[in-house]
Amino acid sequence: MGFLSIDIGTILFTLLNLLLLFLGLKHFLFKPVNGILEKRQEEVDRKLQEAETAKSEAEAEREAYTQKLADAKEESAEMLRKATRRAQERSDEIVAAAKAEAAAVMQQNEQELERERRRAATALRGEVSGLAVAVAEKVVGREINQADHERLIDEFIDSVGDVQ
């Protein structure tokens, strides 16, 4: 055959071979390799997606924890404030009660004292009057009206004033 010949048979067979090799390459090289590349891409995408999800989840959790921590701080501060206030109130109450008690005791004491003083004054008055009557009896030698004397003495004492 000539060096630069155009042969219809060769052309037909070559086209057929070209088609066969095309199908062969498609089936034996491109399909499996592209399949595996796609699979790898999918895996990478999935991993990225997972990482993204995990990140957002962690973010949300962090947010929640921060919120909880702030809440807890707020709560503890509130509790502290309440306790302080209650303690203050309680101490105020105690002090007030103590003061009131002390005042009551003082008053009672004063009353007692007054009463004692009165009793003593009364007793003294009685005795003085009796004594005066006896002295007068002795001096005068006669009996004077006890009642009159007592009245006189009382007047005397009153005019002299209180012992204090």
Next chain:
Amino acid sequence: MKYIYMLAAFAIPKFLEGPGELNVTGPKIITSFQIGSVTINFTETIILEWIVMAVILGLCIFLTRDLRVRAVSKRQVIAEMAVEAITNLVRDTMGKRWLWFTPYIATVFCFSVFGSLLSLFGLRAVTSDFSVLLSWAAVTFVMITVTKIRYNGLGGYLKGFADPIPVMLPINILSEVSTPAAMALRHFGNIAGGGIITALVYYGLANLSRMIGLQVPILTVGLPAVLSLYFDLFADFMQAFIFIMLTMVFISNAGPADDEPEPESEPGPEEISENAA
């Protein structure tokens, strides 16, 4: 390999027979049969094509055996790199819409490279048969035409021949036909010419050795190997690459650019009225 073959095929017989002549012939016809009035030749080229196909497919099957998503083998890395390289080349040259065309480009590239490299093994390069290149270029031509008709309509395609003025019709037809013809001839010429030059150099060196009285054609060592580096390795890859690049560029240029919208089938009523106004 080639050197050994050449030594056996040319040097020794020529040494024994004396200076002969170097015949440059086309592929041998193995058998031929008639279909109607057409003679179908079954040539050496087809057998060689089958060898090339078997090698390529065998390589593919070998490389894509036991593919894994992780912990990939070296074979798989090679397969993935090859597929990604050719895919990226098609995407960059033709645009995304032509990605489905990638296996064909890979087919032509592999066929061309391996077909040309047959010469390294002392076989006739598949690509030094013009009919083969013509077939491949014909596919490119059909793809160009189909793409043009698809995007411009049959009327638009035919009108394109009378563009810009009807006088250009013969020149336009010529330019349309010359595209695949030039592609086929360029590839064929490079590989076939390289083969002829290599054969001539061997032949010449062998005869030269004899002329200066050497018993063994020692001069055939060295120079042909260097030439083979260019004519077999470099030119083979170069021509395969040029062929697929031209195929991609011509076909993608036949359609609209990637970022342009798809052509509208019919202009809407508003557009018509606007045009009329």
